[in-house]
Amino acid sequence: MTTTLAGKPGFLRSQLGGLPRPFWALWGGTLVNRLGTMVMPFTGVYLTQARGLPLATAGVVMAVFGAGSLISQLLAGVLTDRIGRRATLAGGMLATAVTMVALGYSTSLPAIMGAMFALGVVIDAYRPASNALVADLVSPAERPRAYGLLFWAINLGYALSMTAGGWLARLGFTWLFWINAVTCVIFAVLVWRAIPETRPATRQDTGGGFGVVLRDRLMLGFTLVVLGNALVYSQTFTMLPIAMTSVVGLSTDRFGMAMALNGVLIVIVQPLVSGWLGRRDPSRTFALGLFVMGAGFALTAFVTTTGWLAVTIAVWTAGEIVTAGIAGTIVAALAPAHLRGRYSGLFGFAWSAAAMLAPLLGGALLEIGQQALWFTVGGIGLVSAVGMLALGPAIRRR
Template sequence: MTSVTNRPGFFQSRLGGFPRPFWVLFAGTLINRVGTMVEPFMGIYLTQARGMSLTAAGMVMAAFGAGSLLSQPFAGWLADRLGRRITLSGGMVATAATMLTLGYVTSVPGIVAAMFVLGVVVDAYRPASQALVADLVPPADRPRAFGLLFWAVNLGFSIAMVAGGWLAQSGFTVLFWADAVTCLIFGALVWRAVPETRPARAEKGTGGFRDVLRDRLMVAFVLINLAYTMVYLQAYTTLPLAMSAKGLPTSAYGVAMAVNGLLIVVVQPLTNAWLSRHDPSVVLAAGLAVVGAGFALTALVSSAAWLALSVAVWTLGEVLTAGVSGAIVAALAPAHLRGRYSGLYGLSWSAGGLLAPLAGTRLVAASPSLAWLLIGGLAVVAAAGQLVLAPAVRRRSVNP
C-alpha cells in the first residue's frame, strides 16, 4: 500500500518546480479558454443572428483565416521586439475590443473587417506565451509546463462549449461579452503579475525571420507539424461532413468529440510527468503515429460506437503530443528569437487550418474509405520524419 509520505512526491512530480509567473500564465490561459464561446458558434451566429447565406458566411470565415495567417509571425516579431508581456496583454485587449465590435456591427463589410482583425489578434498571445514558458522554465521541465498549458486550454474549452451553448439561448451578444471579459482578465493578470522576460539588449544580439528561415532544422520541424495539422484538423472540418454523408446523426459526432475532451482532461495530467522524462522527439513521433492510426480507423466507421473508438485512438495520440512540440521549439530557438520561432511554428497551424478542409473534402469526395487511409498515412509519414530529425534536435538541446 502506498504510504501517505509518498503523496507529496506524486504531486510534486506533476505540479512542482514552476515559478509563480508560470502559474499566473496557467490561470490566465484557463480563464481565457473558459470564455472562448464565440469561435465555435460563429457559423451559427452569422447565419441565424445576422441572416447571412452560407456563401456569405464562408467569405467572412475566409477573412478570419487570412488574418490568422498574419497573426503568428507578426505576434512573434512583437514578442521579441517589444516584449512578451506587452504583446500578450496587448493582444488580449485588442481581442476584447474586436469581440465587442463584432457583436454589435451589422453591415457585411464591417463584419468582414472585424473578422479579419479578429483572425490577427485572437491568437496573438500564443508566441508570447510560448516564449514566456521558455524564458521562465528550465529545459528539463518544459514538456511538463507546455503539457499543463495544453490541459488548461482543453479543460477551459470543454467548459466553454457547454456554457456557450446554454448562454446562446438568451442571445449571442452575451457570448461576445463573456469572451471579451475573460480576455481582459487574462491580459490584466499577465500585466500585473508576470515580469518581462525578454533577454536584455546586451544578450539579444541581432537577428530576424531570415535567421529563423535559415535554420533548416526548424523549417523541417515546422513542415512536419504542418503535415500533422492537416491530419488533426480534419476532426473539425471534414470529419463531421463525412460522418453525415455516412448517415450518422450529428449527435454521434458530438458524443465522439466529447470523448476527445474527456480523455484529454482525465488522461493527460496522469501521463504528463512520465512523458516529460522521455526524448521529446520520440514521444512526438509516437503521438503522430497513433493519431494517424486513429484517423485511418475512420475508414471503417459505420456506427456511433466505431466513431467514438476512432476518436479515442487519435485522442491518445494527441495526449502524447501535448507539450513536446513547444519544448522542441524552445530548444531550437535562440533566446532572443523565441518569439519569432514560436510565430513560425504557429503559422503551420494557421496554414493547416486553411489547407486541411480543402484537401480533406476533396479526398473524401473522391473515395471516402481511401481518403482516411491517406490522411492517417500522412501522420505516419510525419512521425517518420520526426524520428529522422530526432538526433539533430537532441544535439541542439545539449548545445544550443
C-alpha cells in the same frame, strides 16, 4: 496518510511543484480564457446555420481567418522580441475581445469576412509570447512539464466550454461571442498585473531577425512536420463540426458533448503520463503521437452515431496526449534566448497556415465525400510521423 492524485504520495508535488509564480499566473489566465473559448469550435456551424452560408463559402470565410492568422504569428513573433512578452500577450487578448463582439454582430458577407480576418490577426497573437514566456521563466529540464501543464489547462477549459458551448449555441450564438470576449479581458488583466517582462533588455540581444530562423534548416524541417500535425488537428474546429452536424446529422449539443470527451480524457490521463513521456526521446514520442492522431481521424470516415464519434475522438485524443508539451520544448531548445519570439512565431505560422489550408482542403474533400476527407487527413498524419522520425537524429545531436 492523505490520499493524493493517482494514489501516489508526492504526485501533486512532482507534477505541480517547483515552477515559478509568474508561470502559474500564465497558467491561470490560459485556463480562464479557455473556459470561455466557445466560438472557434462552432465557427463552421455558426456560419452555415446562423448566417446561412453554403459549405463552400463557409470554408472560404474560415480560410480568410487563416490568412489573418498567418500575419499574426510572424508579427507577434517580432513584437514578442521587440516590445516584450507581456505587452504582446495582453494587447492581443484585448484586441481579440473587441473583434469577437464585432464578429458576433456581423450579418453581411463582407462584414463577416472582415471580422474573421481581423480575428485571425489577433486571436493567436498570444502564442509566441506565451511560448517565449515559458522558455524564459522555466529551466530546460522542467519545460516539458510546464508546456504539458499549459496543454492541460487548455483542455480542462475546453472540456467545460465545449459542453456549455453546445447548449448555448442552441439558445443563440451571441452568448458564445460575449463569453469569449469577457474571458479574453480577464486574461489580459491577469497577465498585466501578475507577470513580469522577461525579454532580453539590450538592443544587441534582440538582433538577428527572421533571417536567422529561416537559415536554421532543422527548425524549418520541424516546422513542416508541425504543419502536417496542424492540418490534421485543425479539422476538429473546421470540417469536423460541419461534417458531424450537416452530413451525419448530429445536433450541436450532442456534438459538443462528444467533443468534450477530448478535454476530459486529457485532463484525466495527461497528468498521469506526462512525467513518463517527458523522459522519452522527443522525436520518437512525437512521431508516435502523430501516427495515432492520423489513425483516429481516418476512423472518422465510418462515424454514423454519437457513440462512434466518441470512439474516434478517444483514439486521436490519445495521440494528442502523447505529443503534449513536446513541440514547445523542441522549439525552446532550438531557439536562442533573444529570438524565442521569432522561433515561436514560425512555429505558430505552421498552425496559422493550417487554419487557412485545412478548411479549403477539407471543404473540397467533404463535397466529394466523408471517406475522401478523413482518409486524406489520416494520410497526412502518417506522412508527418515519418518526417518526424527522419528529423530525429539531427534533433538528438542538437
